[in-house]
Amino acid sequence: MKIIKLNAIDSTNSYLKQLAKETFLQEETVVLTNRQLSGRGQMGNKWLSREGQSLTFSMFKAFEKLQIEQQFMISMVVSLAIVKALKSLNVPKVTIKWPNDILSANTKIGGILIENVLESSFVKYSIIGIGLNVNETDFPNLPQASSMKLETGKTFQLEEVLDTILKNVFKNLKNISEKDFSEMKQLYENNLFRKERISVFETSEGSQINGIIKGVSDIGELLVETENNPLQKFQLKEVKLIY
Numbered sequence: 001m002k003i004i005k006l007n008a009i010d011s012t013n014s015y016l017k018q019l020a021k022e023t024f025l026q027e028e029t030v031v032l033t034n035r036q037l038s039g040r041g042q043m044g045n046k047w048l049s050r051e052g053q054s055l056t057f058s059m060f061k062a063f064e065k066l067q068i069e070q071q072f073m074i075s076m077v078v079s080l081a082i083v084k085a086l087k088s089l090n091v092p093k094v095t096i097k098w099p100n101d102i103l104s105a106n107t108k109i110g111g112i113l114i115e116n117v118l119e120s121s122f123v124k125y126s127i128i129g130i131g132l133n134v135n136e137t138d139f140p141n142l143p144q145a146s147s148m149k150l151e152t153g154k155t156f157q158l159e160e161v162l163d164t165i166l167k168n169v170f171k172n173l174k175n176i177s178e179k180d181f182s183e184m185k186q187l188y189e190n191n192l193f194r195k196e197r198i199s200v201f202e203t204s205e206g207s208q209i210n211g212i213i214k215g216v217s218d219i220g221e222l223l224v225e226t227e228n229n230p231l232q233k234f235q236l237k238e239v240k241l242i243y
């Protein structure tokens, strides 16, 4: 594994994506920064990190024979690896809020931004960006955000957390195309926030839907049982889980 440390950069995902385009990268390459000036989140959101308190990094992983239809597998194994790593560091009640927010209890402590580069019918490589709130103690104007420190009362060594996450994620990504999809999906669903609970969603048109989260489809849609529909499928852009 090769780790590139940068003092400051706009976005580790953008940097690594460009690097992968221009050069031949070692199979497991990581870009880590102290200061991310323009961090990107899912759905065009911003991602804010705090120097010295957050972990902000991106991982490069090349694949062989991973079909485009299997790409949700990447999202599942990465989320699961982070859940496992955080549990091993004694962070309580870690779950995955669909599709891949990392929660402790009801608060978000981490986010994942996966950007896949495709070639014909395969995923050639992925840039997997991870932002983790480690030792922050306040989140002005972000009521649903928290940190590992706030949830455990403990201060963490950033290097130790990074090392645990990198090992777990790269381990889970190994031989991914040979992994049993339904087994991974089962594991992912077992760790899904509000599974089998009535939840409230906001649609992209601004209306609200109530329904029970049943799981995910093979391409990563959220399966929700609503009053009129036993299994409605939602894509990421269609709904936002409120609670």
Ligand code: BTN
Binding pocket: 010, 011, 012, 013, 014, 038, 039, 040, 041, 042, 043, 045, 047, 056, 057, 058, 101, 110, 111, 112, 113, 128, 129, 130, 131, 132
């Ligand atoms: C989200 O929850 O919306 C995903 C957040 C992902 C943030 C990480 S921080 C490192 C990497 N570089 C970025 O610009 N974004 C990801």
